[in-house]
Amino acid sequence: MTHLGEKITDYLMGEMSTAERTEAEAHLSQCSLCAGKLEEFRHTYALLQTVPDAHPPRPLVFAPEKKMARPAVWRWLTPAFSAAAASIITALILSPSPSDSSRSVESDNAASSPVAEPAVDVDKILNDFRVSNEQGLAAGLDERRRQALQQAQSEMDYWERQQRAVSRGTLDTARTIQLLAQQVPSED
């Protein structure tokens, strides 16, 4: 009798032709070894399925420029980056040099508007950016810290249990060795 071997996962995943599947099922009905392994793999598959998909921590949004002759750029829209984009726009508006193709990709989108009025309170804008940036970063850090702590606590609990299991296993082994040693007759 030829066992299914690696074909068990083909069968489990439904990747067999009709003829192969019929043949496999005929074998499984007669072979307790393969049937047992299939059940074990089914259990493993079910355990894997208990882990749901996670949501990305922040969305990815591609925000191309308005239709001008400039390459589109990526802008990852977190609160900190929004404030950074505002400060870059301001800095570029106040910059003496005209639009230039040698600018970095990240600042390209900032030059899409014509030059604004000359009287701009740069200090205020920079200060607002600094404050919003710090607040955004602090809020983000708090949340991330909280999540990290929660995750770390769950993992610690898990590993403590594993450690206890290993300790119990080690003690059992030591007892077994002791018992066996007592049973071995002396060679004197």
Added chain:
Amino acid sequence: MRAVLNEGGARPVDDLLNDFQIVERVLGGDTEAFNLLVQRWERPIYNFILRMTGDRDEAMDLCQDSFMKAYRELGGLKDKDRFSAWLYRIAHNTCCSRLRTQSGRIFVEVQPDTSFVRSSIETQLAVQKALQFLPEEQREAVILKVYHSLKFEEIALIQDAPVSTVKSRLYMGFEKLKTVLG
């Protein structure tokens, strides 16, 4: 889910357009349409990378890198019908590069403690840890098959390996997971 930012306001993922049509639009100059592909594939790609690396922050970074690379190289996509497989391949390469820089980790196999009833969160943690115990190729084969329902041929293209090798990796992966998870 954040909507696309454009002058026309928010626009949800358009289920009537398939990947091929969206890719055509992007290559035709509608760069904003790339967001439709991002919205559609962001979560699967993020979860694929998350299960490969086990780290949320790293997964997010690598996910961003993967989409940026996909955008830059979209013009080189030969078969526009297979955007998703191509994107997974990019994500695979991105993961491999990162995991290679982290080589040298020592895996310690611990017999799981089955003397208690696991809560669902502990089961999930155990599964996540068990996946990290697998060699990279086996882990990837298991993830792509179990969580992304890719065909063996598709996984073979992503891993650049024969189908028979992919099947072996999946089988060996299940054998190891069966032992670790009980």
